[in-house]
Amino acid sequence: MGPRIGPAGEEPPTPDKATMPSEDTAGEDASPAPRDLRPSVFYNIKFFVLCHSLLQLTQLMVSGYLKSSISTVEKRFGLSSQTSGLLASFNEVGNTTLIVFVSYFGSRVHRPRLIGCGAVLVALAGLLMTLPHFLSEPYRYDHSNPEDTPQDVQASLCLPTTPAPALALSNSSCSSYTENRHLTMVGIMLTAQTLLGVGGVPIQPFGISYIDDFAHHSNSPFYLGILFAVTLMGPGLSFGLGSLMLRLYVDINRMPEGGIKLTSKDPRWVGAWWLGFLISAGAVALAAIPYFFFPREMPKEKRELHFRRKLLTIAASPASKGEDSPLEQSLGESQKKQDGLAQIATDLTVIQFIKVFPRVLLRTLRHPIFLLVVLSQVCMSCMAAGMATFLPKFLERQFSITASYANLLIGSLTIPSAILGIVVGGVLIKRLHMGPLRCGILCLLGALLGLLLTTPLFFTGCSAHRIEGIAQRPAMQPEPGLFPSCMEACSCPADGFNPVCDPSTHVEYITPCHAGCTSQVVQEATDKSQPQVLYTNCSCVEGGGPVLGGSCDSACSYLVLPFMLLVSAGTAAFSITHTPSFMLILRGVKKEDKALAVGIQFMLLRVLAWMPSPVIHGSAIDTTCVHWALSCGRQAVCRYYDHDLLRTRFIGLQFFFKTGTMVCFALVVAILRQQDKEARAAATVSGPGSSPGLQQKLLVSEPERKREDSRV
Known part of the structure; x- marks a missing residue:
């Protein structure tokens, strides 16, 4: 028979002839055990380290992905930086409320199974974060349109025959349903972030303690080092995943007919922020599967068993029956300390x-x-x-x-x-x-x-370029334009946003309508890049234009x-x-x-x-805003800082x-x-008048103290 795994947490029995070659004898060729009697891979602490490294890696991908797409989520749902900071900090709310009890439960629970349950909750929270995308209507990058008309760049032009400003149409669509829908989306994301924090509570503490309990004492730091090294790659992968996903359009699963006319450089572009949550949540769900097969306790690694059996042999020898060896005494004292700490946690309700x-x-x-x-x-x-x-x-x-x-x-x-x-x-x-x-x-x-x-x-x-009609500093009045009365007959929507740039003066306008432009020209690109959109006949631009679609590039x-x-x-x-x-x-x-x-x-x-830190930083960023987008009369996302x-x-x-x-x-x-x-003064005072035994003790303890201080 091959090696048999005894009850969890118990010392293995005295090895017999069948078990000695396969587990204890070094350097001898042991006959291979039958395949069906070999220990399961789930009783291997190395396999647990591998699984836990992958789990913590994917968990940090989920929790860190929101930070990589925070500005995109703000544009998609009209959030201020303070609100988005609150959304990011809610990940810690559920974690903080439960993390203290991890010290209480310790090893009372089935740690691998609880880690698996926490990972499943993290995966569900990641899926819940994508729900606002599927519940909301397709993204409309031109908010100057009524909701029942297709998105068309013509709505941003100066059209003197427009009977009424588009702002009235936009405000007429505001209702309690619209506001409730907005609050519902924010509430779903707050709930998902809270569940994400709750699910992450048992993963790291229980995983580290499980490795430290069942790994060989000399291998435990090495395993934990591997764990931390792999885990630290999680935030980097989350930003890399965000970089890939935000290149895709947000409604890639429900593109409008004829496609879209935006590029990723357009300030109205919103990337597929939700797709990264789906990918990372699926990775967490796959990484959680093995934890439901790990035992509550597993045997120590082989070298630890060799070490313990050598100690038992020394203790059983006739020379050591009269008095305990120093090694045995130190091991006994450390074991008593560990048992005492465990006893304190176990006895308390x-x-x-x-x-x-x-x-x-x-x-x-x-x-x-x-x-x-x-x-x-x-x-x-x-x-x-x-x-x-x-x-x-x-x-x-x-x-x-x-x-x-x-x-x-x-x-x-x-x-x-x-x-x-x-x-x-x-x-x-x-x-x-x-x-x-x-x-x-x-x-x-x-x-x-x-x-x-x-x-x-x-x-x-460097400083921001000039945006026509917008103050350069918060709480200041906007500067007068070049032609103050040039767009009076245009009926430009106040909440429209389709920026254009005058390349000659490096002045930006919120929409072609604000520049007084009445026509549009699309220049096809010779290469595979997106076509260039030009707006002409602009009464508010010196020389009449043309102006380029999109924001002006930064000078730095x-x-x-x-x-x-x-x-x-x-x-x-x-x-x-x-x-x-x-x-x-x-x-x-x-x-x-x-x-x-x-x-x-x-x-x-x-x-x-x-x-508090994301909320504090978000509030500070909001104080630098010079132009807010309006949604049903309330401040939404900031468009210019x-x-x-x-x-x-x-x-x-x-x-x-x-x-x-x-x-x-x-x-x-x-x-x-x-x-x-x-300490030096006390050693100096006690040195000359002290006994030789005390001096010897100090000399001996100094290297020991240095060796103890050097341990990491």
Whole structure:
């Protein structure tokens, strides 16, 4: 017979003649076990690591995909940046409300099965995010038309014979049904984001604890390193997927007859944002299948069994019966500590756990190192959440690039830079054998370098070109046009949007009607590019035109690559602080509080950073808007921003959080220096007058302490 898997969590029986060759004997050729009696692949911890890496990768693709298409969702459903920021932050609401209880449940539940259920919920939430696309009517990029007429560029021309402004027709279509439909779509997306956070609660904590419990103690860090490395690719893939999907038209599944006359460079273009959610949700659903076949507990890896059996042999030998060996004593003490921690979590009921948690929280927050490091991580997370949510939109507006290109830049430059910074931080700790003080200094230097690298971002950009009839600053009156009375007879719709650009003066008009244009010419392109649309006979344009369809190009589009290189370099510098800051947290609390300290840390990061930061950044972006689209009398999406003000406030918020991070790390270094001086003074005082035994103890413990500090 082949090796038999015993009950979960139990030690295997004493190996007999049948099981010894196949499991324990090294270097001997064992006869292969029958195929039907071999252990299942689901009892292999390596296979679990592979499955969990793929699951966390796809989960982060779902949760990060909204950030890659945030500006597209705003245009499609008429949302302000504040509302879209609230939508992005709702991912953390469900996660925050349940993450604390993960510390309570621990290993009481069937962890793989619960991970699978959470993954299924994530997949359903991703599908729910696509529901507004299928429930809403086809996208109309020319809102100056009544809803019962086909989209036609003629509606944007100056037509003096128009009996009434199209605005009246547009307002007549506004009803309680229209507003309720808008609120329903927003409510569906908020619900989907909440479920997405709830489904992600058990995935990472239970997966990490499952790997650590059943992997060999020397293999566990290696497996977790693989897990984190693969997981970090998820945000990059989400931006890459967004770059591909936003090149497709939003209604690709229900294209109008004759197609559309928009290009991806047109400001009215809306990409297929929903298609990425379908793809990533399907990937999560496939990755969730194996978790329903993993056991609740699996045997330890083989080398762990060898190690335990050697210890049992040593313990059973006659020389060791009188007194326990130091190795056995240390193993017994560590096992008692682990059992004690597990016993605390096991004996508490849910009510007792809720009562005890505030006291543990207050006791943990009294540690100055823990508190300051968590505050620094809160500042970094605020910076990261705002950057991840609104950097694609910022690049679109500041440098007049497409949403697809913005996502491509972020996915190929910024995300890999963050991964590189995290790896470099971990390597530096391992190679230089850094203790707490050196970790604090490394964090301070990384934050200072990141701050210096991103300071030039304030000046990397240019002012917005002139938009005729729109103020260049918020809350200012628009400047008078070149010909104030040129479009009085045109009956231009106030809520129309079909921008055109005068190439000679670099002045933009909201619609051809606002430029006084009465005719249109389509020039067929010689290559495979889209045809060029020209508008002629424009009474509001000096010389009568012609003007080109689409917005004017930015005068500083060439600065987008230097801007992204600076952002990526600053991101890499700040990412270096990731691993050493975690080490400071683990060293700054008592051993019995480490598990809950990590849970408290993640809870504070979500409550103080990942939830409010997108809303704060979105509100700051909204204050720089100079022209809002109107939907039934309410402000919808912003169409034009003051570029200088947008850059100053967006980068200024980032600079504020980066400065807070650096200040917190500086205080950490100051406290650690003071503690190091006190420790040296105490050692000096006790040295001359102390006994030789105490001196020997100090000499012996110093290398041990350094070795302990160097462990990551």
